[in-house]
Amino acid sequence: MTGETTVRAAVRIHGRSAQQGPVRALLDELPDRGGHLVVTGEPGLGRTTLLHWAARAFRAGPVLRLGPGPGAPATAGRLLGAVRAVTGTAPLLVCVDDAHLWDARARAVLAGATERLRPAGRTGLLLSVAGHRAVDPEFARLPVVRLDPLSPPSAADLLDDLTDGAVAPAVRDRIVAGAEGNPALLHALLRRLSPAELRGRLPLSGAPVDAGALAEVAGAAWTSDDDGARDLLLTVAAAVRASDGPDTDAALVLDAVRRLRPASRPGLPPEPLPGQLALAGGRLRFHSELVRRTVHAVAAPERCRDAHRALADAMEERDGGGPLPVLLHRSWSTAGPGPVVPLADRLAAAADGTATAPYGLRATAYARAAELTADAATRAARYTAAAEQALLAGRPERARPLLAAARDGAAPAAVLGRAELVRGLTELRDGPVGDAHQTLLLAASLLAPGAPAAAETAALAAADAAWAAGDLRTCLDALAPAPPGGEGVAPKSPPVHRDPATPHAAPTLAAVVREHRIGMRALLEGRLDRASAPLGQVVERGRTGDGPERLLRSAAAALLLGDVDAARLGGARALAAARQLGSDTLVPQALEYLAYAELRAGRHPQARAHAEEGLRAALRAGQRNTAAHHRAVLALAASIEEQPDVVARYVAAALATARRHGLAQVTTLAEWATARADLGRGRPHDAADRLGLLVLPGPGRGHFAVWRLAVPCFVEAAVLAGRHEETREVLGDFADWAAFGADPQAAAQLARCHALLAPPDRADALYRRALARHDEAGGDFERARTALLHGKWLRRRRRPREARGLLGTALAGFDRCGAGVWAAQARGELRALGALSGGPDGGPDTGTLTRLTPQQLRIARHVAEGATNREVALTLAVSTRTVDYHLRKVFAALGVRSRLELARLVEQAEQAEPVEKTGARP
Known part of the structure; x- marks a missing residue:
């Protein structure tokens, strides 16, 4: 250094x-x-x-x-x-x-x-x-x-925080990849580089992670005083290195240890087992990945080679290890880092021909083959292939340094194009989508002469970037037919590179791409008659296919056609296929499509479950853009519940990424979620202000494929706020959308909007028409909203018997889909009719109090007894601000609007079924 x-x-x-x-x-x-x-x-x-x-x-x-x-x-x-x-x-x-x-x-x-x-x-x-x-x-x-390792984006943010963003991008990628999410190791790597190296003015003078840095962070955790234990630790560390997983077969390890130490005969399990290791189900693993890396890095080079050689011999004798692990161990048992042409070729060939091997293991094999390759062009191609596999494995932080290594050698245009394709796909999931669009266009131009299928994949992903950015014109351009003599590109679809080891899938995939392109472009041009057949064919192909890309495209096409059941089926099958292949890159996207399908169907709890899992998967895979989509879905799901602070948290996190990376679709969804939460909490003026920016004509209008979905919310908010005239123009656009037929809920929502705006002599019939359309389309939440509005309208016109039935139906629908804040509105209306004094059966709502946390229940009781917020704060030894916060949540959870109403509800509940004064949840 x-x-x-x-x-x-x-x-x-x-x-x-x-x-x-x-x-x-x-x-x-x-x-x-x-x-x-x-x-x-x-x-x-x-x-x-x-x-x-x-x-x-x-x-x-x-x-x-x-x-x-x-x-x-x-x-x-x-x-x-x-x-x-x-x-x-x-x-x-x-x-x-x-x-x-x-x-x-x-x-x-x-x-x-x-x-x-x-x-x-x-x-x-x-x-x-x-x-x-x-x-x-x-x-x-x-x-x-x-504490788990930091996600790659969090590690990159930490690095920028420590250096004020002064590290060169290529050096940044190497440090983040080498640290593997360990903050102390990231610190240690930074300290080992000079300012000139950090800024990219001098090449790095050694490996990004050396034994000294690892030992510094691990401390004494990796050491052992016993020679046999040290050999066992080293052999486990070497075996895991070629397994692409956290553990390895204990019998294989002990066989290799016997070859390392012929005089010893360790038992199974060895007694005592070193504290750094755990044994379960015949598998050995380290408690800490950092310790495993340290054990391997600090061992004498010749001893490491011996361990890898012993593992290769043991695997060949057992004939159960597969060609890739054996070849990897053979490659690591060689004496030096220089080229070993036959072994490099065998490694690359094995990675090419082992389609069922985990993506991460194939990435390791390609990278090792590249290290052993003398020819610059071939070496660049192998580094690029390694980056492709690392990206499919959900390791973008590992893919970026491999791409940098691929750039070091002179390579043909096709290899450079593949590298740009991987780079663009990485940016598409975790970077500004405008940059991703340009990178992918460059990839398409480099690939077109010699690799037209890969060029089509790049152009398809470029269209996906334009979709994410909300650029309709650019998206249509990307979806346009190719010039004579070449194929066109496809619409928004799963942005993944086709696995080069499965060429037999190309014809079917090409057909899906072509149909998707034709149907998508027709849909965006407003020609549903020309879009239905090709998109329907994509959906049908997904019913029998088993590749995750094809299944994801099937789910996307079904969403475009409004067939939420087919979208759920395609998404679920894509999720299973991605998990089976070990593709951590595709799992978050499959969950995204599933979440959107459940949301469109009005199944908010299911949408939330998929989005929560998808968010975790996206963060693990370093996909901040995909994570932003999941956060937007979570905000929409939470907007019908009783926790506006949860909506605000998800919206803030989604918008933080969306604004930095140009994600117009995420921005529209997040703003819609905030407005819907305002509308549910009885704040129509705030909701109308926010929704007007999304749906009314103008430069700030929302995403071209999303804003129409928010129109019914805007009409309701505008009417309640007394701003009827603002709805005229946008309602005409929505009528065209409903006639288009791609949204099964739109016809019922349109009738509801007309009922809200209609004179009294026509409104009743329009509400009934809307309810009939809801019965055809399904969806608890939207039908319950229409029933609630109709019931409110009837109550204000002194038709209590009819209103009571509709409001009870609305309450049941909201309870069924977890729409707590809207259920509170229905209960309030029923109480005003005298039909509900507390619970849904007309009795005191004792069950409602069980929704409160212990602290909320204590505060509710004190307020019900007449205490002011300051008096409650002094009694509970908390701040007045804390009492204010909890009291707002109490009002939302119980559906009350005054302290007097709260006092009556608490009194009725406790008379009906006394609750223990401890404040614990019943």
């Missing part, structure tokens, strides 16, 4: 919101009750940082910090003394870092202390223990918060 960089502290904690949540909950509960929590994770993931954050965030009382050392038993005694000293006064937070380093006696005292904390009162214990070894039995029963 040419020098060392001074790395400043990060401004904030990155990628730990999920782990901060339980810690924050513990801190928030301490004014009322004690608790304890264990924070665990491998070395370098930030256990100490999280404890420091908790100590800084705690404001309700003192903080006691304890650490390991020779006086640990006395320290544990000090803990008990401190608990006794503060009992009955202010809450106490105790932070114990690295509790696993305490000796057995001290750990026992500490574990005993946790049993005394809750009875002792308002004391919280926050422990940090290592995750590179089995959990100590003393702490095994405590609730755990586990």
Whole structure:
């Protein structure tokens, strides 16, 4: 290295919101009750940082910090003394870092202390223990918060925070890939590079991750004093390296160890098993991936080669390892890093011909073949193939350095085009979509002369980027037929490169692409008659296909046609196929289509379940754009519930990515979710203001394929806000959309909109027509909304018997689909009729109180007794702001609008079925 960089502290904690949540909950509960929590994770993931954050965030009382050392038993005694000293006064937070380093006696005292904390009162214990070894039995029963490696985007954000964004993109990619989500390792890598290397002015003078950096972060976690244990650890580390998974066959490992140490005869399982390892189901794994990497990196090179050679021999003798793992172990047993042409060719050929191998393993094989290849063009092609497989495996942070390596050599246009295709697809999922569009167009032009099928894939993905950006003209251009002599490109579809190892699938895939292109362009041009047949054919092909790309296109075509059942089927089959192939790249997109289909069908709980899983999968795969889509779906699902703060959180996160990366579709969905939440909570003016920007003509109109879906919400909000005239023009557009036939709900929604605007002598008939159309289309939520509006209209015209029936139907529909905020409106209307004094059966709504959290129930009782918010805050030892926040949620959950109504509801509920005064959930 040419020098060392001074790395400043990060401004904030990155990628730990999920782990901060339980810690924050513990801190928030301490004014009322004690608790304890264990924070665990491998070395370098930030256990100490999280404890420091908790100590800084705690404001309700003192903080006691304890650490390991020779006086640990006395320290544990000090803990008990401190608990006794503060009992009955202010809450106490105790932070114990690295509790696993305490000796057995001290750990026992500490574990005993946790049993005394809750009875002792308002004391919280926050422990940090290592995750590179089995959990100590003393702490095994405590609730755990586990720190996982940061996602690639979070790691990149941390790197930018540490360096003020001054790192060159190629160097940034290598550091993020090498750190593998470990913040401390990322710090260590930064310190090992000079400022000139970080800025790309000098080439990196060594491997991005060396043994020294790994050992620095792992500390003593990787070491062992026993020679046999060291050989076992090394062999497991070497075996996992070629398995593309967290574990390996224990019998294979022990066979290889016997070859390394002929005099030894270790049993199965070995006794005692090194603490760094775990054995389950005949499989061995490291508790920590960082420790595994360190064990392999610090071992003597000749010993590593011996381990890989022993594993290859054992696998060949067993004849059960497959060609790729055996060849990889053979390649790593060679004496030097230089070219080994026959072995490189065999590795590449095995990766080409093993379509069923995991994508990650094939990426490793292609990359190793490239390292052993002398010819620059061939080496570039193999690095590109490795990047393709890494992207399919959901590892974009691994694909980017491989693409940089591919650029180093002189390569033909077809190879450069493939590299640009992978780069563009990576940007499409995790970058500005405008940049992705241009990169993909470049890829298409480079690929067109020699690889027309790949060029079509690139052009298809370019159209997808234009769709995401909301650029209708550019999307139509990309969907236009190709000039004579060439094929056209397809519409928005799964942006993935066809697996080069399955050429037999090309004709079927090409047919799907052609039909999808024709149908999609016709649909966007407003010609449903010419779109139905080709898109319908795409849907039908998906019913019998088994490739995830084809199934995803089937789901997309079904959504365009409004066939939500076919979209759900295609999405579910695509999800199963992607999981079976181990494609972490395609799983988030399959879940996205499933979530959209459930949303269109009005099944909000199912949409939320798919989107929650999809969000986790997208973040793991480093796909911030896909994650933004899932957050928008979650915001829409939450907009019908009773938690506006949840809507706001998802919307803020979705828009943060959408605005940076130009995701017009996400922006429209997120703004619609906010407006729908406002409408459900009885704020039509706010909803109309926000929706007007999306649906009314003008430069700020929403995404071309989404804004019409929000028109019924806008009409309802505008009418309730007294702004009838604003609806005229947009309602004409919506009537055209309903006549188009691509949205099964549109006809019923159109009749509802006309009823809202109609004079009294026509409104009743229009509402009834809308309900009849809903019966044909299905969908609980939209039908319940129409029934609610009709019931309100009837009640205000003094037709209570008819209103009661419709409002009861609306309430049942909202309850069935989890639309709590709308159910509260229906209950309010029924109460106004005298048909509902509390619960849906006419009796006190005792069940409604069970929806409240313990803190909300305490606040509701105090308010019902006549206490002001300030008096409640003083009684509960919380801030007035906290009481205000919880009281708003109480009003939304119970569907009440005044303190007097709340008092009556609580009184009726407790007279009907007394609830324990402890405040616990019944």
